[in-house]
Amino acid sequence: IFIPLLGAALAFYFYSAPPSFKEEMLRGKRVIVTGASSGIGEQMAYHLARMETHLLLTARTEAKLQKVVEQCLELGAASARYISGSMEDPSFPEVVVREAENTWGGLDMLILNHIGHSTFNYFDGNVGHIRKLLETNFLSYVAMTTSALPMLKESEGSIVVVSSLAGKVGSPFAASYSATKFALDGFFSSLRHEFIMDKVNVSITLCILGYINTESAVRAISHVIRDKPAPKEECALEIVKAGFLRQRELHYPPWVVGTAVLLRDIAPEFLDSSIRSSYRVENLKRT
Ligand code: NDP
Numbered sequence: 001i002f003i004p005l006l007g008a009a010l011a012f013y014f015y016s017a018p019p020s021f022k023e024e025m026l027r028g029k030r031v032i033v034t035g036a037s038s039g040i041g042e043q044m045a046y047h048l049a050r051m052e053t054h055l056l057l058t059a060r061t062e063a064k065l066q067k068v069v070e071q072c073l074e075l076g077a078a079s080a081r082y083i084s085g086s087m088e089d090p091s092f093p094e095v096v097v098r099e100a101e102n103t104w105g106g107l108d109m110l111i112l113n114h115i116g117h118s119t120f121n122y123f124d125g126n127v128g129h130i131r132k133l134l135e136t137n138f139l140s141y142v143a144m145t146t147s148a149l150p151m152l153k154e155s156e157g158s159i160v161v162v163s164s165l166a167g168k169v170g171s172p173f174a175a176s177y178s179a180t181k182f183a184l185d186g187f188f189s190s191l192r193h194e195f196i197m198d199k200v201n202v203s204i205t206l207c208i209l210g211y212i213n214t215e216s217a218v219r220a221i222s223h224v225i226r227d228k229p230a231p232k233e234e235c236a237l238e239i240v241k242a243g244f245l246r247q248r249e250l251h252y253p254p255w256v257v258g259t260a261v262l263l264r265d266i267a268p269e270f271l272d273s274s275i276r277s278s279y280r281v282e283n284l285k286r287t
Helices: 002-015 039-050 062-075 092-104 127-155 175-197 215-221 232-244 254-266 268-277
Strands: 030-034 054-059 079-084 109-112 158-164 203-209 249-252
Touching: 030 039, 030 092, 030 127, 039 054, 039 062, 039 215, 039 232, 054 062, 054 092, 062 079, 079 092, 092 127, 109 127, 109 232, 127 158, 127 175, 158 175, 158 232, 175 203, 203 232, 203 254, 232 249, 249 254, 254 268
Parallel strands: 030 054, 030 109, 054 079, 109 158, 158 203, 203 249
Antiparallel strands: none
16 A cells, blocks of 8 residues: 555646646846845846846845846846845845835845855864854745745735755755754744744745755865766746745756655665765865
8 A cells, every 4th residue: 555655646746737827927026135145046046037126135245246136137127226235244135125125115036145254174163253143044034034024915915935955955065054954944844834823825935946056055065976967947936936926935947856855755875875875985085
């Protein structure tokens, strides 16, 4: 009985038909994208621009944001602006949301995507670094959600939280990063329950990503990891679609992440040993 049940569960898991997505559905929507100066956030901004949304982009580096905004306007964004600052500063999340409120008087989608810098190596005992990383990778997500919630309730909008497979399954050499991503799952999965129980019609989409070919990820781990990265452009589009379709979770790339999440519950030792053997530890320089 176990095999057919597992087969049925797998078939449902991978092939349950999602509602269809049309780019024009997003036309005129007001969207904040954090971490939009590079990588997946930058690609999301370009997709959203082609879909003719209003964009507010944020990150620390003004020069890069300026270029992304220019490109978004060329691609057809209904409007595009940026606000620069660091999410390490506990007051900045509210500043960003207030900018959206003052500009648009409302908000349809909040895409939380930024991360602070963390090294890819054995945990070095630096507790201060974890505190700082929690502020950037986790607390600022909570703070932005809190500030944006009145507007999102009014528009019956969406929150998109970009997380990682390292936020579902423990991963070596990324203990601090992994902790901040697990925290996102705990907080936002709990909040989703509360929204449903309280009839708050704001969706929460948690995006569980595998290895993606952004410059920073490739620079940090390509010498240590055996897997090939998935394309950031496609990843960004899948995130936008999942958020708009109000999906509970996105797993991208689907087979890699979906299988890992499934194995985590049914064969955790096997999964852990496969994860360990996917690293070229000999290429890791201890710091
Ligand atoms: P990038 O490093 O390319 O982009 C990170 C973004 O965050 C940049 O725009 C950066 O801009 C911004 N940022 C960095 N520090 C701060 C800060 N202190 N305050 C505000 N913004 C900051 O990352 P990716 O595109 O690779 O990753 C995007 C998301 O995808 C992250 O949530 C990541 O965890 C997730 N992910 C990525 C994977 C991958 O393999 N690439 C795998 C799994 C998950 P600036 O420096 O200008 O501030």
